[in-house]
Amino acid sequence: MKTYLRILSYLKKYKLYLFISVILSIFFSIFSALSIYLTIPLLKTLFFGGESTISTQTDLTGLYSRLQYTFESFIFSEGKLAALYKVCILILISFILKNITGFYQSLYMQYSEKGLMRDLRISLYEKINKLSLRYFTSERTGNLISRMTSDLNTVQSGISAAFFNLTKDPLLILIFLVLAISISLQLTLMSIVVFPVTIFAIVKIGSSLRRRSQRVQEKMSDIISIITETIYGAKIIRAFRAEKYRNDIFQNESEAHYKLTIKTVKTNELTSPITEVLSIVAGVFIIWFGGNEILVNQNLQPEEFLGFLFILFQLMTPIKNLSTVNNRIQESIASGNRIFEILDYPEEIKISDNPIELNDFKENIQIENVGFYYSPEKIVLQDINFEIKKSEVIAIVGSSGVGKSTLADLIARFYDVTSGRITIDGIDIKDIKIESVRHLVGIVPQETILFNDTIRNNILFGSEGISDEKLIEITKYANSYDFILETEKGFDTVIGERGLRLSGGQKQRLSIARALIRNPQILILDEATSSLDSESEILVQDALDKLMTNRTSLVIAHRLSTVLNADKIIVLSEGKIIQSGTHNELIKAESGVYKKLYDLQFLNNNS
Numbered sequence: 001m002k003t004y005l006r007i008l009s010y011l012k013k014y015k016l017y018l019f020i021s022v023i024l025s026i027f028f029s030i031f032s033a034l035s036i037y038l039t040i041p042l043l044k045t046l047f048f049g050g051e052s053t054i055s056t057q058t059d060l061t062g063l064y065s066r067l068q069y070t071f072e073s074f075i076f077s078e079g080k081l082a083a084l085y086k087v088c089i090l091i092l093i094s095f096i097l098k099n100i101t102g103f104y105q106s107l108y109m110q111y112s113e114k115g116l117m118r119d120l121r122i123s124l125y126e127k128i129n130k131l132s133l134r135y136f137t138s139e140r141t142g143n144l145i146s147r148m149t150s151d152l153n154t155v156q157s158g159i160s161a162a163f164f165n166l167t168k169d170p171l172l173i174l175i176f177l178v179l180a181i182s183i184s185l186q187l188t189l190m191s192i193v194v195f196p197v198t199i200f201a202i203v204k205i206g207s208s209l210r211r212r213s214q215r216v217q218e219k220m221s222d223i224i225s226i227i228t229e230t231i232y233g234a235k236i237i238r239a240f241r242a243e244k245y246r247n248d249i250f251q252n253e254s255e256a257h258y259k260l261t262i263k264t265v266k267t268n269e270l271t272s273p274i275t276e277v278l279s280i281v282a283g284v285f286i287i288w289f290g291g292n293e294i295l296v297n298q299n300l301q302p303e304e305f306l307g308f309l310f311i312l313f314q315l316m317t318p319i320k321n322l323s324t325v326n327n328r329i330q331e332s333i334a335s336g337n338r339i340f341e342i343l344d345y346p347e348e349i350k351i352s353d354n355p356i357e358l359n360d361f362k363e364n365i366q367i368e369n370v371g372f373y374y375s376p377e378k379i380v381l382q383d384i385n386f387e388i389k390k391s392e393v394i395a396i397v398g399s400s401g402v403g404k405s406t407l408a409d410l411i412a413r414f415y416d417v418t419s420g421r422i423t424i425d426g427i428d429i430k431d432i433k434i435e436s437v438r439h440l441v442g443i444v445p446q447e448t449i450l451f452n453d454t455i456r457n458n459i460l461f462g463s464e465g466i467s468d469e470k471l472i473e474i475t476k477y478a479n480s481y482d483f484i485l486e487t488e489k490g491f492d493t494v495i496g497e498r499g500l501r502l503s504g505g506q507k508q509r510l511s512i513a514r515a516l517i518r519n520p521q522i523l524i525l526d527e528a529t530s531s532l533d534s535e536s537e538i539l540v541q542d543a544l545d546k547l548m549t550n551r552t553s554l555v556i557a558h559r560l561s562t563v564l565n566a567d568k569i570i571v572l573s574e575g576k577i578i579q580s581g582t583h584n585e586l587i588k589a590e591s592g593v594y595k596k597l598y599d600l601q602f603l604n605n606n607s
Contacts, residue, residue, distance in 0.1 A: 001333070003333045003336045003337050003340065004158070004162075004329060004332065004333050004336065006336070006340065007116075007120075007155060007158070007159065007332065007336050008159075008162070010116045010119050010120055011112055011116055011159075013115070013119075014111065014112035014115050014116070017108045017109070017111045017112045017115075018108075018109075018112050020104075020108045021105050021108040021109045021112070021167065022167055024101045024102075024104050024105035024108065025105050025167045025168045025171055026171060027097070027101040028098060028101040028102045028105055028168060028171075029168065029171035029172045029174075029175050030175065031094050031095075031097045031098035031101060032098050032172055032175075032314070033172070033175040033176060033179055034090075034094040034098075035091060035094040035095050035098055036176070036179075036307075036310050036311055036314050037179055037307070037311075038087055038090055038091045038094060039306070039307055039310050074086075075087060105167075105168065109160075109167075113156060113159050113160055116156075116159060117152060117155070117156050117159075120152060120155070120339065121148065121152055123343060124147070124148055124152075124339065124342060124343065125148070127342055127343050127345070128144065128342070130347050130349075131345060131347065131348070132347070132348035132349050132414065132415055132416075133409065133414045133415060134348055134374060134415060135345065135348075137374065140221065140225045141224075141225060141228045142221050142222065142223070142224030142225025142226070142227065142228050142229075143221040143224070143225065144342070145221075145224050145228070146217065146220050146221040146224045147221070147335075147338050147339055147341075147342060150217060150220050150335075151217055151335035151336075151338050151339055152335070152339065154217070154331050154332055154334075154335035155332045155335050155336055155339065156332075157328050157331065157332060158328050158329050158331060158332020158333070158335075158336075159332065160328075161324070161325045161328035161329055161332075162325065162329060165318075165321050165322060165324075165325045166322075166325060168318070169318035169319075169321050169322050169325075170318075170322070172314075172315075172317075172318040173315060173318050173319060173322075176311050176314055176315045176318075177315070179311050180308060180311050180312065180315070183305075183307065183308045183311075184305075184308060186289070187289060187308055212260065212263055212264040212267060215260050216257065216260045216261055216264055217334065217335055217338060218338075219253065219256055219257040219260055220257060222253050222257075223250070223253050223254060223257055226246075226249060226250050226253060227250075230246060230250075267327075268324070268327050287309070291305075348415070348416060349413065349415075349416055349434065350416065350430070351434070352430060352431045352432075355431060355432060355433040355434075355436075356427055356431055356432050356433065356436070357432075357433050357436050358424065358425070358427065358432050358433070358436040358437075358440065359436065359439070360521070361390060361424060361425065361440050361521040361522055361552065362390065362425050363389070363390055363425050363426070364387050364388060364389045364390060364425070365387070365388040365411065365422065365423070365424055365522070365552070366387055366422070366423045366426075367384050367385060367386050367387070367388075367407075367411075367420075367422055368385060368420050368421050368422070368423065369383055369384070369385060369419065369420035369421075370383075370384040370385075370407075370410065370417050370419065370420035370421070370422060371383065371384070371417065371418055371419035371420055372403075372406060372410060372415065372417055372418050372419075373418055379575055380403045380406050380575055381403045381406060381407060381410075381575045381576075382419075382575050382576060383420075383576060383577075384407065384420070384576070384577060385577070386568075386570055386577065386580065388552060388554060389552075389567075390552050391550060391551070391552055392552060392553075392567040392568065393548060393552075393553045393555060393563075393565070393566045393567050394553070394554050394555070394566060394567065394568050394569075394570065395554075395555045395556075395557050395562075395563035395566035395568070395569045395570065396408070396554065396555070396556045396557070396570050396572060397556075397557050397558075397560060397563065397569060397570070397571055397572070397594065397597065398571055398572035398573055398593070398597075399573070399597075402572040402573055402574060402575060403572055403575045404526075404527075404556045404572055405446075405526055405527075405556060407556075407572075408443075408524045408526055408554060408556055410422060411429075411441065411522075411524065411554065412437065412438070412441045412443060412524060413429055413434060413437050413438075416430065424437070424440070439518075439520075440520060440521050440522050441520055441522045441523075441524060442515040442518050442519075442520025442522070442523050442524070443515065443523075443524045443525075443526065444508070444511050444512055444515050444523075444524070444525050444526065444544070444547070445511070445526045446526045446527040446556075448499065448504075448507040448508050448510070448511045449498075449511075450495060450498060450499030450502075450507055450510065450511075452494065452495070452496055452497040452498075453494065453495070454489075454491065454492050454493060454494055454495070455484055455487065455490070455491050455492070455493050455495060455510065456471065456491040456492060458495065458499075458510055458514065459471065459474070459475065459491075459510060459513045459514050459517055460514075460517060461514055462518070463517050463518055466517060470517075471491070471517070474513050474516045474517050475513050477513075477516060477543070477546055478509050478510075478512040478513035478516055478543045478546075478547070479509055479539045479540070479542060479543045480506065480509035480510055480512075480513050480543075483506050483509075505539060505540055508540050509539065509540055509543055512540070512543045512544060512547055515547060516547055520551070521551065521552065522551070522552045522553075522554070523547060523548060523551045523552065523553040523554070524553075524554045524556075525544060525548075525553065525554070525555045525556065526556045527556050527557065527558045541562065544562075559601065560594075560597060560598055560601055561601075563583070564583045565583070566582070566583070567582070568580060568581065568582065569581060569582065569583060569586055569594065571586070571592070571593050571594050571597075573593055578592075578593055579592050579593060579594055
């Protein structure tokens with residue numbers, strides 16, 4: 001229940017809407033009861049003489065009796081036809097008022113409910129944007145999407161159950177019970193004998209439902225993951241003729257989800273018939289007992305007994321609604337737990353109590369005894385030491401998986417080091433505002449990340465106040481202006497998801513333009529030309545050369561031809577620096593790793 005109370009805490013800002021909704025619920029319940037109660041004088045008018053038979057005697061229900069006597073005296077004071085007219089008018093008014101208050105009660109509740117869901121969704125999204133990249137290496141995309149969609153919808157259902165049903169239905173039950181007791185205490189007591197049995201059945205079903213609901217949501221995460229992978233990997237799936245293989249995987253997961261869902265539905269649907277059957281059992285006894293009171297003991301008027309039955313039937317609806325509330329709350333708790341797992345996930349990038357704002361890079365970046373691992377068993381970097389001076393070009397080379405990209409990610413503070421430290425102008429990067437670090441550092445990644453938006457918005461991503469003249473100048477500098485003009489709508493052309501409407505070289509040049517538009521003082525190039533053909537590489541490399549002019553640059557290179565003129569080349573192997581120097585210095589070490597890498601690439605190219 002702690003999880004559910006935490007969900008409800010998001011409703012604090014909607015207290016006024018909730019208050020109005022509760023007040024309207026009270027009026028709705030009163031008008032609902034009045035519309036049913038009016039059937040008693042209507043029946044009396046039509047079938048049972050049309051005069052008040054209520055005693056004003058003081059007894060257990062004396063107050064109700066006096067009120068009823070006063071009301072019926074007013075109804076029957078002018079004869080049957082007048083009484084019929086009055087009752088019809090009152091029934092019409094009560095139903096109109098009931099529906100008006102019901103509409104606005106529901107409307108104000110929706111303001112609160114939908115507002116809560118909006119706030120929870122925004123909190124989730126903002127939390128995801130704060131998490132370290134480490135989180136995304138261990139969490140599936142489909143699982144995240146599932147939590148932000150289907151789990152949120154389930155939580156919404158639980159909120160609706162709590163505040164729509166738990167505010168309106170208990171009031172209806174209370175008022176109808178008061179009316180029922182006022183007519184016959186014995187009949188009312190008999191009708192509620194079944195309640196403890198019903199409640200016990202509901203609690204048992206709800207407990208089972210919560211466990212099954214969580215398994216259903218987890219299985220839906222698996223399905224969304226498969227769908228996401230299928231969309232992203234469409235080309236590979238077709239190239240390797242793996243359609244049937246992927247279809248089989250999806251079919252198996254869908255079948256498992258179907259079976260879990262059916263079990264959950266069976267459990268959920270079982271609540272209603274159990275409640276109804278138990279209520280009907282009580283109803284049969286009530287009819288027998290009431291008939292006995294009328295025919296044998298003559299303690300009850302026929303119109304009162306019929307009115308009691310109408311009230312009892314009206315009671316069954318809110319009771320039946322309440323019987324499903326526990327189930328929906330249990331489902332929302334299961335989904336809430338999955339949502340709060342994200343919201344409570346520790347933020348790895350710790351913010352300093354008094355972070356320093358750093359607007360300019362003046363001297364150097366120092367990497368001092370830096371170590372990093374994703375887990376203690378998997379050390380990625382250890383004892384890394386080197387300096388990047390202002391305006392220097394430093395290249396990081398080595399075979400795949402030695403930690404080149406991870407080192408760049410540490411400098412951009414996508415992760416925090418697990419040992420040692422990184423300083424910018426002598427200040428530990430952990431003590432600098434993250435916004436300042438990201439402002440100083442620009443990145444051109446190996447895998448170009450573009451969004452399903454216009455070319456203009458992709459280049460201006462995260463930048464504001466850029467004129468069209470500046471935009472054109474930057475795209476010309478990045479060798480992308482000409483191909484942009486050739487697209488359907490120029491800068492306003494939508495490039496599709498992940499930029500699928502562009503070639504690899506075109507996407508990379510847009511990525512360079514995006515970096516240029518920010519004018520970063522420190523530049524990280526993460527194998528920016530490794531996946532391009534020769535013609536595209538020439539255009540991209542030319543744009544990169546312009547981008548690196550007068551900038552401090554860290555170049556992660558797969559192709560050594562791109563780093564021959566670097567001020568210093570650092571060679572990584574198994575997470576350690578094994579060589580460093582200029583190209584001419586490193587090439588002289590015949591037994592060195594750099595010389596072997598150079599020979600492998602250039603001998604293969606020459607052959």
